[in-house]
Amino acid sequence: MTEWSRVLWKKQPYPDNYVGDSFLRVSKKRREVTYGQAFYSATAVTQEICSCLILVAVFCGLSEGHMKAAGVLTFTAVLGVTGYFITRSQLRSSARDDIKLVCFYVALISCASPVVKSLTGSVATDTINACTTALLLLRIVHQDYGALVAIVNPTVSHNLGVFASVCLASRLGSDRDVFALMTLAVALFALFPGFRKYCRTKLGTTLDLFFTIVVVTVTAAGLWLYAIHLMPLLAFALVTCNGIIPALFVALQRHKQNIYGPWDEAQIEDK
């Protein structure tokens, strides 16, 4: 028997009311995702978690005096310039405009630093810690990882990150420390996601994976040096995010019932 096809102008050996496999014109009932794909997609979340943890680590280092503000600033500057040169081809604005932008940023943050320093003088440390944790979690939730869903809101995620960093920075001792942390925060939360997107789309999977590993190593080093009490958190996050969740996703896939494909247009009858 020939394959039944959904056309009326062909004489087919099937009866008129026969319903074949291709009746609904669905292309696929289930998109199968392998473990490798899931793992690769989850690295985006890992990078985000790591950037948040870097901020916390730097804060711990600055507040306990292990790190100097100048060191943080140099680190940020190096990262910034490197990232700029890598994504040079992507950017539409000229170098002059970018330098002007950097100057504006610097001016803005240095003006805001003294105000920020005394902002939370009357708030307890526990409140600040809880607040920051909640804000960073919310930031991770709302960040744009490439999925087109309603909860994704890059503006909210960016603003929450800056809010969290202001909360943290108001705990520091000197104006310079505050300035350094705020600059790092702006670099991590305003510029880093753009860079990550560029990596993911333009540079290919191997480079991206390599980059992820670099980020994770830097985070681990930072936490080890300055905030060793957060190392278990990093380990837990890594294991959950890259190991357990993708495995769970892949295992539960076969219960999904999504139908992909064009739908028949609905005919509205006039009664």
Next chain:
Amino acid sequence: MLGNAIVTVLVPEQLDGENGGHLYGRFTNSKAHPIDERESYVIVVTSASSNKKPPIGCINNDSRIQTRRSTRNVWVELSTQPQIQLHSVRVSGDNVCLSEVNLVTYNCKEICESELISRKFLYREGDDHANNIVPYFVNSVQKDCKKTNSCWLVKTVLALLLVLTKTILYVTWMPKVLLEGLHYVLVNKFDYSSNLLKQTLLRIKQFETLEHELRENKRTLVAGRLLAMIAIDTLLGVSVVFLVSSHASLNDIYSIFCSSTKLLASSVQHLLEWLRGAPAGLKLNQPLTQALSAFFSYHVHLWRLYLDLADPVLRSLASVFFWLGMGGASVQVAILSDLMDLATLHLYCFYVYAARMHMLQISLLGSQWRAFRGRKWNPLKQRVDSYEIEGGHMSLIRVLTAVIFTLVIFLLPTTTVYYLVFVSLRIGLNTVRGILSLTMWALNINPLYLILLNLMDSNRMKGDIYFATQPIDNARARYPIASPLALHLHTWPTPLCEVLLYAHSDVFPAMPSPNWKAFFCSVVFGKELL
């Protein structure tokens, strides 16, 4: 005999007991009713004293005498002893059968003195008066009443009052122009309406209305009410002035006022000191609260300096105000209200600063909260839209937004505390001002005169009419052939609320009531000031 007609004869009961004479009054008739072809006639007898008009009847106490048949339109014969009785009625020469006649007795004085009746039963020229009797009747009686002479004492008192009012108006003409100009400038340039100016101008307007009412030489309820109100007001004012001046001299009063103002300034200073620390246990942002407290304290210090400098000027003004208070109790309350405004000027300044800060904060909060979520207010479409980030310029704005939002959120408690403190102070002052305004309003609309008239059941308050049948004794003896329907017209007083509404004019101001919606909007958003 005149067939198929109804005649109504209205006779004043004051004629009871009169010996003889002619009757004077008015009459009218109506066209024949289309269905039962009846004509109606109304004959209103207003007096028995002669006036220039021809008589419409006579009093004939002796039933045996027949008066000559007159060829006039109507002729009414009454006998007034022992009671008012109708003898005969002739219309157009024909006798009317007495059973078709309604005889209504009324009290002339009541109808004459009442001004509310003519308002309730409005007389219009072209109406069918014979069928709609009461307006025509009221109008006739009141027109004829005017020609009677009233008591000479009342006339002289009214004339005196008129002269007095006219002199007051002449004297206050120039001050009135000046005060109006001052009031206009204050309201438009400084947005401040002085109660004293308003009260003085209102008083002058009241005198004008009084003069207008008295000029027509009638005793209206409005005139009476105005007179009573002004008299009570002035009496109260003068008595208060004498009472106060017998206990304390002008200097004492002035020093009391000065010391209370200084006390106010120092309590404001204490308040600011309290806010600088941790007021009510609230944890405020230290640098900000210290800055604000220092700024406001300096302002209070400047205010004290100003008071010390302005001492001599205020001293001279105080004596002016003191003697101005002779003008009436309402003027004194107005002076008090204005002085209170003047004394708390610095509090008003603080309130304005705090309200502007609050408004800035609230609007920033609103706009930055929207920007936080990636939305923006679209003024063209008047709605909230989302907007896209592109380019480096926008990312700067994004960072700026986030930083400003955080700053505003953390500084919110401090500024809100300051704003709440000053708003509640302002509301307290406004409440006091409102109470003083209500007192002034009550003194200005003083309905005491009308209440007294109502209690004394005066004729001027009567505004309603009802008819009651009068039983005739010995009807068969008096009216052997046919008896007319005997009614008595009673008047009934109008309810007090209606009288208050009637005796009202522009010079009685409306009750000051606060606009609650604007009040709440002002407190929450701070756009308009309280």
